[in-house]
Amino acid sequence: MKLIAVFMTAAFANNVILSRFLGLCPFLGVSKKMSTAAGMGVAVFFVITISTAITYPVEKLLTYFNIGFLRTIIFIMIIAGLVQIIELFIKKKSEGLYRSLGVYLPLITTNCAVLGTAINAAEADCGFIKSLVYAAGVSAGFLIAILIMAGLREKIEYNEDIPEAFKGMPVTLVTAGLMAIAFFGFAQI
């Protein structure tokens, strides 16, 4: 029960994009089409979950040696290496998945949502399983947000009523703000 609550909170109430404002770059960058947004979301799901699983024991190691200040740099290094390995693995095992994830895998090596989740999970220090569920929740939140955004943007693109000055990025940012307000409603549950 508690795990479900952790998952839901991470996915909705504390949505990584819309209430923590992490990972905004891919959120705005690759949300033009539904298919690319789905690719990005799934790639982020992979990387966040696996990297949290790896960085959790590393964090334990860092606290043991009393060098917590190295956390950021070591996490970045591990995540970057991990993404490389995952990419090679997917390329070998599943050509179709590799082609559909395509460029998005390397793109998220230094995504702040990935690092942010790993650091949050490490700081909270609430057990391995709970951290994993938290990471899965965060990435599910990312997937949901980017998919909604892509769906909205596909519609906005052809809307003729938008004033010239608002077309493109400005109206996208306004939409993102409105979505953030909507997601704020989850915080009250």
Place this chain on the structure above:
Amino acid sequence: MTIIVCAVSVMGICGIITGLLVGLAGKVFFTEEDEKVTLIRKELPGNNCGGCGYAGCDEFARAVAEGKAEFVMCVVPINKEKAYTVSKILGYAIEEKDRRIMHVRCIGTCSKAPDKYIYTGVPDCISALIIPEGGKKACSYGCLGLGTCVKVCRYGAISVKDGVAHIDKGRCTGCGKCKEACPRNLIESIPYDAGYKVGCNNNDKGKNVKNVCSAGCIGCGLCKKSCKAGAIELVHNIPHIDYSKCVKCGKCKESCVTGCISGFVDNT
């Protein structure tokens, strides 16, 4: 002091482990990619224009290597040198292919072809055509100049000048995306070294053409008579030049009374 040693060693060890793992993964999960694909990919332009019908140059290279597609399907011209290299990669002969470019069959600029009404809708030819009367231009065959072709061109070769789309001969690769996009079917594929081109697509009779455009072709057929090579054919009151027969003598341009046949030499 100990903390520095500790930090450096942990960092170093972590780095070495990550590096080794990535290196190991590279060896273990090494995927053998067809050598042909990489070699063919190098011979392609890499703009992912989609003129061949595949999603991009990578996809096309894979299809060629697997024998599903032919290299000549790529829109980019193949010279002797390239034909030789690609033939060597594929193991069978590739023929040379001449460069082709696209050409807009309309020269009815704002001053020559007047508008029926002022259009303030979506700046897109397809949207404009939905409106009754089909577009603002009085000529129901001419270029609307709203730039649907400009949007689809991946090489930035098309620009709208004075109400008519204009293709930059240097940048055009002849991929044909604009041809598919143009709702009025004004764009045609012609050889890169074509001497003369027809700048009108109005199928109406002379008088009706004159009413809507001062530069339009009236279908008088003088160009056909003047052409000694027999390269010009009149279809629906519009001359069509057969470039395989054209000898670039320029007689058609001289004989044209409205000036809708122009040469590439003086008007590019």
